[in-house]
Amino acid sequence: MALAACQSVEKKAVTDQAKVVSNSGLVCTAAAEVEKALDKVDDLTTASTVADAEAAGAALKKALATFDQAETELQTAKLKEYRDQVEIYEKFVGEIRQNKTMTLEEAAKQLKAKAAPVIAAHEQLAETTACIEVEELTDSSDDRSRDTSKDDGPEKADS
Known part of the structure; x- marks a missing residue:
């Protein structure tokens, strides 16, 4: 009976580890959606309409909410995996x-x-998820100026 209980804990650990992997993918996908939404905000010009700005803001708000939810689910999965281990x-x-x-x-x-x-x-629980692509690091200085606005973006969206 102890062997059966041990196997079920190990099976649960495997399931929870799969959730960590899956949720990591969701966080990266959500981060990409935030990136797209920030691009829409960044693309606004003086010729853009109020409706364009509202749509860009709504897309950013939705993307950030999805990202927050994905991060929460990932952290929960990591905690469950740690407890299993x-x-x-x-x-x-x-x-x-x-x-x-x-x-x-x-x-x-x-x-x-x-x-x-x-x-x-434990290390997995403590780490943060980083979703970067190597090619993004070699883009032009134009992207660096946009990255600065991205740091400010979520704070402005919450205001």
Whole structure:
């Protein structure tokens, strides 16, 4: 029965890790939509109409809301994955305690190996998602001036 419970926790960990990967993709997709919406705002000119500006603002607001939701779901998935890995590790520690013939060296080696996924999940939980493409880093200085306006964009949208 303990083996079945352990397998279900490991199966849950695999499922939650798949959600992390999936949600990472959603965050990157949402970030691309924010980029497109910022381009629409950036494309406004003195000849643009109020309706054009409202449409660009609405697109930006919607894209930012989608991005926020995707980030929240990703963080939740990362937290679940971390908790799964901790639970797997704690179960293994219980198994090690039951084996009274194991040397401390053997126990340490096995515990260290089982701690690696916990450490990886913790690092994953702590990291931020960065969605950049190499070609974006080599674009012209025109994009750098636009990047400055992007930093200001979400704050203006909230005002």
